[in-house]
Amino acid sequence: MADTANGTAFVAFERVQKSYDGETLVVKDLNLSMPKGEFLTMLGPSGSGKTTCLMMLAGFETATHGEIKLDGKPINNIPPHKRGIGMVFQNYALFPHMTVAENLAFPLEVRGMGKSERESKIKRALDMVQMGDFAGRRPAQLSGGQQQRIALARALVFEPELVLMDEPLGALDKQLRETLQFEITHLAHRLGITVVYVTHDQTEALTMSDRVAVFDDGRIQQLAPPDQLYEAPENSFVAQFIGENNTLEGVVEEIRGDHCVVKLDSGDIIDAKPVNVSEVGERTKVSIRPERVEYNPERLQQGAHTLKAEVLEFIYMGDIFRTRLRVAGNDDFVIKTRNAPDQVRLAPGDQIEIGWLPEDCRALDA
Amino acid sequence: MTDATAQDKIAGPTPDTAIRDAERADGPMLAADGRPLKKSLASALRRQKIRALLLIAPLLIFIMFTFIIPIGQMLFRSVENQIVSETLPRTVAALDGYDSESGPPSGEVFAALTRDMVVAAELKNHTRLGSRLNYETTGLSSLFRQAGRGVDDIGEDYTDAFVDANEAWEEGETWVRLLANEGWIVASDEWAAREEAAGRGFDELPPRFVFADGVEEALPRTTEMYADFAAVLRTEDGDSPVDEEPWNIVYLSLYEDLAANPDAPAAFEGAEAELLAEAAEIAAGLEPFDYTAAFEEIDEDWLGEDVWGTIDAFSSDYTAGYFAASADRKLTPDGIQPVDEDQRVYGTLFLRTMLMSLGITVSCIALGYPVAWLLANLPLRTANVLMILVLLPFWTSLLVRTSAWKVLLQQQGVINDILVWLGLVSDSNRLIMINNQFGTIVAMTHILLPFMILPLYSVMKTIPPSYLRAAKSLGATNWTAFWRVYFPQSVPGIGAGSILVFILAIGYYITPEIVGGTKGVFISNRIAYHISTSLNWGLAAALGTILLALVLVLYWLYDRIVGIDNVKLGG
Numbered sequence: 001m002a003d004t005a006n007g008t009a010f011v012a013f014e015r016v017q018k019s020y021d022g023e024t025l026v027v028k029d030l031n032l033s034m035p036k037g038e039f040l041t042m043l044g045p046s047g048s049g050k051t052t053c054l055m056m057l058a059g060f061e062t063a064t065h066g067e068i069k070l071d072g073k074p075i076n077n078i079p080p081h082k083r084g085i086g087m088v089f090q091n092y093a094l095f096p097h098m099t100v101a102e103n104l105a106f107p108l109e110v111r112g113m114g115k116s117e118r119e120s121k122i123k124r125a126l127d128m129v130q131m132g133d134f135a136g137r138r139p140a141q142l143s144g145g146q147q148q149r150i151a152l153a154r155a156l157v158f159e160p161e162l163v164l165m166d167e168p169l170g171a172l173d174k175q176l177r178e179t180l181q182f183e184i185t186h187l188a189h190r191l192g193i194t195v196v197y198v199t200h201d202q203t204e205a206l207t208m209s210d211r212v213a214v215f216d217d218g219r220i221q222q223l224a225p226p227d228q229l230y231e232a233p234e235n236s237f238v239a240q241f242i243g244e245n246n247t248l249e250g251v252v253e254e255i256r257g258d259h260c261v262v263k264l265d266s267g268d269i270i271d272a273k274p275v276n277v278s279e280v281g282e283r284t285k286v287s288i289r290p291e292r293v294e295y296n297p298e299r300l301q302q303g304a305h306t307l308k309a310e311v312l313e314f315i316y317m318g319d320i321f322r323t324r325l326r327v328a329g330n331d332d333f334v335i336k337t338r339n340a341p342d343q344v345r346l347a348p349g350d351q352i353e354i355g356w357l358p359e360d361c362r363a364l365d366a
Numbered sequence: 367m368t369d370a371t372a373q374d375k376i377a378g379p380t381p382d383t384a385i386r387d388a389e390r391a392d393g394p395m396l397a398a399d400g401r402p403l404k405k406s407l408a409s410a411l412r413r414q415k416i417r418a419l420l421l422i423a424p425l426l427i428f429i430m431f432t433f434i435i436p437i438g439q440m441l442f443r444s445v446e447n448q449i450v451s452e453t454l455p456r457t458v459a460a461l462d463g464y465d466s467e468s469g470p471p472s473g474e475v476f477a478a479l480t481r482d483m484v485v486a487a488e489l490k491n492h493t494r495l496g497s498r499l500n501y502e503t504t505g506l507s508s509l510f511r512q513a514g515r516g517v518d519d520i521g522e523d524y525t526d527a528f529v530d531a532n533e534a535w536e537e538g539e540t541w542v543r544l545l546a547n548e549g550w551i552v553a554s555d556e557w558a559a560r561e562e563a564a565g566r567g568f569d570e571l572p573p574r575f576v577f578a579d580g581v582e583e584a585l586p587r588t589t590e591m592y593a594d595f596a597a598v599l600r601t602e603d604g605d606s607p608v609d610e611e612p613w614n615i616v617y618l619s620l621y622e623d624l625a626a627n628p629d630a631p632a633a634f635e636g637a638e639a640e641l642l643a644e645a646a647e648i649a650a651g652l653e654p655f656d657y658t659a660a661f662e663e664i665d666e667d668w669l670g671e672d673v674w675g676t677i678d679a680f681s682s683d684y685t686a687g688y689f690a691a692s693a694d695r696k697l698t699p700d701g702i703q704p705v706d707e708d709q710r711v712y713g714t715l716f717l718r719t720m721l722m723s724l725g726i727t728v729s730c731i732a733l734g735y736p737v738a739w740l741l742a743n744l745p746l747r748t749a750n751v752l753m754i755l756v757l758l759p760f761w762t763s764l765l766v767r768t769s770a771w772k773v774l775l776q777q778q779g780v781i782n783d784i785l786v787w788l789g790l791v792s793d794s795n796r797l798i799m800i801n802n803q804f805g806t807i808v809a810m811t812h813i814l815l816p817f818m819i820l821p822l823y824s825v826m827k828t829i830p831p832s833y834l835r836a837a838k839s840l841g842a843t844n845w846t847a848f849w850r851v852y853f854p855q856s857v858p859g860i861g862a863g864s865i866l867v868f869i870l871a872i873g874y875y876i877t878p879e880i881v882g883g884t885k886g887v888f889i890s891n892r893i894a895y896h897i898s899t900s901l902n903w904g905l906a907a908a909l910g911t912i913l914l915a916l917v918l919v920l921y922w923l924y925d926r927i928v929g930i931d932n933v934k935l936g937g
C-alpha cells in the first residue's frame with residue numbers, strides 16, 4: 001500500500017502469521033498499514049483472529065512470522081510495557097482493589113510522575129469521560145457503562161498515541177452502546193489518537209470507523225471505508241457479512257467491460273457488474289442490496305433484464321417496508337422500500353416484476 | 367383519625383387499600399392481604415428456615431455429640447476440682463479459716479482428716495486424690511498412700527477396751543440393735559432371707575441404713591461414722607452391717623461421744639441402755655485420742671505447712687490452679703506465685719509453638735505461592751498433572767512421610783551422606799538437622815504445604831490474566847504488575863492458606879514428636895503427655911483452653927488487620 005511504501009504508516013503489519021499450536025495458522029499472511037490518527041476497526045466473526053492480531057500489536061503474543069512496525073520501527077522485541085500503547089479490554093480489567101483514581105494513577109505512577117501533575121491529569125481524564133464525581137469509588141461500585149468509561153480514561157490518561165480496544169462495548173446494552181460508540185469516536189478524533197478497534201458488531205464498525213478491516217479465516221477479506229464496504233463489497237463473504245444482502249447463484253454468460261450477463265440456476269438471465277469474475281462459464285454469487293431493488297414498473301429501466309417475483313410476506317416497520325419475495329427459486333429475497341406517500345404497498349400473493357441498475361448487482365466469487 | 371383511615375376500617379383491607387397503606391410514609395408496610403409485610407415475609411421464610419435446619423440436623427447432632435460436648439467437658443475440666451472436697455468433705459469444712467503460716471492445723475482438722483481418710487481408703491479414693499495433689503506438690507501421693515494404710519489402726523486401743531469389757535461390742539448385731547430403726551431391722555432380715563433363698567448370683571442391695579429415733583442426737587459422732595460404715599458396706603460389698611464389726615474409728619467415736627456426754631445412755635432403754643452405761647464407765651477411764659500425734663507417727667511431713675497449704679489452696683470446687691500451672695505459676699496460700707526458674711516450661715513451649723508455626727506458615731507461603739501461580743497459569747491438562755503431584759502426599763500416611771524425613775535428615779542420613787560425599791561438610795562435622803527445630807519446621811512445612819497451595823490456587827484461578835496484561839499495557843514492568851496488581855488480589859488466598867496452615871500447625875503433635883527431639887516439640891506434645899502419660903487431664907485441658915484462646919485472639923487480630931472478608935477458599 002502507498003503508506004507503507006513511502007514510510008508514513010504509523011502501524012504496519014507485514015506478512016504476519018501466527019500459530020498457537022504449530023499446526024494451524026490463526027492469522028495467515030496479514031498485511032495492514034494505517035496512518036496516524038486513523039480509527040480502524042477489525043471486524044469479523046468470533047474466532048477469526050482479531051484478538052490475536054491486537055495482542056501481537058500490544059506485545060502479549062509474538063508473531064510466528066513477519067514483522068509489526070510502530071512508527072516505522074519494528075517492535076517484535078520490545079516488551080509490552082515499553083510500547084506505550086493504551087488498551088481497553090472487553091471485561092474492562094479495572095483493578096478491583098484500587099479506587100477509580102488509583103486505577104488512573106497507576107500508569108502515571110509507573111512512569112514516575114509527580115503527585116500534583118498526576119492529580120491534574122487524572123481529573124482531566126475523568127472529566128473527559130464525564131466521570132469526575134466517581135474518583136473515590138471502587139470498580140465494583142460502578143455500573144458496566146461507568147466501568148467502561150473509566151477503562152477508557154485509564155487507557156488515555158498517559159496520553160498514548162495508539163489505543164487498542166478489544167470489543168469494549170460487548171457487555172453493554174444497546175442504548176448505552178450507541179452512546180459510548182459516539183463518545184469514543186468523538187474523543188478519538190478530538191485527541192487525534194490512532195485507534196485499532198475490534199468488534200464483531202458490524203453496525204458498530206460502520207458507524208465508528210474511518211476504515212474497516214473485515215476478518216475471516218485469519219485473513220483480511222477487505223479493508224475499506226464503511227461506505228465502500230457496504231456498497232462495493234469485494235467478495236461474497238464481505239457482502240454477506242456487512243448489512244443485509246440478497247444472493248442469487250448462477251454462471252457467467254458474457255462479460256463486456258464493466259458489464260456482464262449471468263444465467264441463474266433457475267434459467268433466468270440478469271445483468272450484473274463483474275467484480276470477482278473474469279471468465280465466461282465461471283460460477284458466481286450475485287449480490288444485490290435490498291434497498292436497491294426496484295419493482296415500480298414506471299421506474300424500471302427500459303430494456304434491462306427483469307425477474308418475476310411472488311410476494312411472500314409484507315412487514316410494516318414504520319420508516320420502511322420490508323417485503324420478502326420468492327425470486328428465481330430463492331425464498332429469502334428481501335426488498336426494502338421507504339414509507340413514502342406514493343409508495344405501493346404489496347400484499348402476499350402479489351405477482352410482480354423486479355429489476356435493478358446493473359452496477360448495483362455485483363457478480364462475486366462463488 | 368383521618369377520613370382515609372376511617373374508610374379503610376369500614377371497607378377492610380383490599381389490595382388497593384393495602385398498597386395505599388404501604389405508600390403512606392408512617393406505619394408499617396402492609397402486604398396485599400393487609401397483614402404487616404414484615405410478618406408476611408417472616409412466615410414465608412419460616413418454612414424455608416425449618417427445611418434448611420432439617421437438612422443440617424444430622425450433622426448438627428453429630429457435631430454436638432462428637433465435638434461440642436467433649437470440648438465443653440474439656441473446658442470444664444480445666445477448672446473443675448471437686449475431687450478434694452468430695453474425698454475430704456470433713457477436712458475441707460474443718461479447714462475453713464485456716465492459715466497455713468501459723469503451722470499445722472488443730473487436732474480437730476486431723477480428726478476430720480482421719481475420718482475422711484478411713485472412708486476414702488475403704489473406697490480406694492485416697493490414692494486418686496494423692497495423685498491429683500501430687501501435681502501441685504510432689505510427695506503428696508506417697509503421703510496419702512501411707513496415711514490410707516495407717517488410719518485403719520487409729521482407734522484400735524478403744525476397740526480393744528470396749529471389747530475387753532464386753533464381748534458383745536465385737537458383734538455387728540449389738541451395734542444394729544443399739545442404733546438401727548425397728549423397721550430397718552425387719553427389712554434387713556427379709557433381705558437376708560431372700561439372699562439365703564437365692565444363693566449365688568443374688569445382686570439386690572441391702573436396705574439403706576436408718577437410725578432409730580433420738581440416737582443421732584445422743585451419739586452424733588458415732589452415728590455419723592456408722593452411717594458411712596453402713597453405706598460403704600452396702601455399696602462396695604453389698605452387705606448388711608448386721609454381720610460386720612465396725613471400723614476402729616467408730617469405737618473411737620463412741621468413746622468421744624460418751625466422754626463428751628456421759629448422760630447419753632439415758633436416751634436408750636433396756637439392754638441397750640445398760641450396755642451403753644457400762645461403756646460410759648469404761649470411757650470415763652480412757653484418755654482422749656491425739657490425732658495429731660497419730661499422723662506424726664504415720665509421717666512427720668503431715669505436720670508440714672506444704673501439705674496443708676496445698677490442701678487448703680485446692681479445697682474449693684473450682685480452681686484456677688491448672689491455668690496457673692499452664693502459665694508457669696503456682697497457686698499457693700499466698701496467692702499466685704511464679705514457679706522456680708528450672709520448672710518453667712509452658713511459657714517457652716507456647717512461645718515456641720507460636721513462633722515455629724509462624725515459621726512454618728511463612729515457609730509454606732514462600733514455597734507454595736510459586737507453585738500455585740504455576741498451577742493457575744498452566745494449560746488445564748498440565749495443571750491437572752501438577753495438581754496430582756501436589757495432592758500426592760495426602761495418599762501416604764502421615765507417619766510414613768514423617769519417618770521418611772527422619773531417614774533423610776538424620777546425621778547418618780541421606781542428605782548428610784550426600785553432603786559428605788560432595789565434600790561440602792566433613793565426616794566428623796555432619797549437620798544436625800533432626801531432633802531440633804529445623805527438623806520440625808522442614809517436616810511440617812512439607813506436610814502442610816498442600817493446605818497452602820490449594821486455597822492459593824483456587825483464588826489465583828479466579829484472577830483473570832487480563833489484569834496483568836492491563837497493568838503491563840499501562841507501562842508496568844513484570845515485577846510492578848505482579849506486585850501492585852496480581853499480588854493484592856491473591857492476598858485472600860494467602861490469608862486463607864495461612865489461617866489453615868497456622869491453625870493446623872499449632873495443634874500438630876505427631877510430627878514434632880517424631881522429628882522434634884526436645885527442642886522442637888510443641889505445646890500439643892505436652893498436652894498429649896498429660897492426657898496419656900501423667901493423666902493430669904485438668905492441666906491438659908487448661909493448656910488446650912489457652913491454645914484455643916490464643917488461636918481465637920490471633921483470628922481476631924487477623925480480622926482487625928487483614929479483614930476476614932479477605933479470606934477466600936475459592937471463587
Ligand SMILES: Nc1ncnc2c1ncn2[C@@H]1O[C@H](COP(=O)(O)OP(=O)(O)O)[C@@H](O)[C@H]1O
Pocket residue numbers: 020021026044045046047048049050051052053
Ligand atoms: N492462547 C491461545 N492458545 C491457543 N489458541 C488460541 C489462543 N487464543 C486464541 N486461540 C485460537 O485462535 C483463534 C482466533 O482467536 P481470537 O484471536 O481470539 O479470535 P477473535 O478475537 O476474532 O474471536 C481461535 O480459533 C482460538 O481458538
Ligand SMILES: [Mg+2]
Pocket residue numbers: 050051052
Ligand atoms: Mg476476541
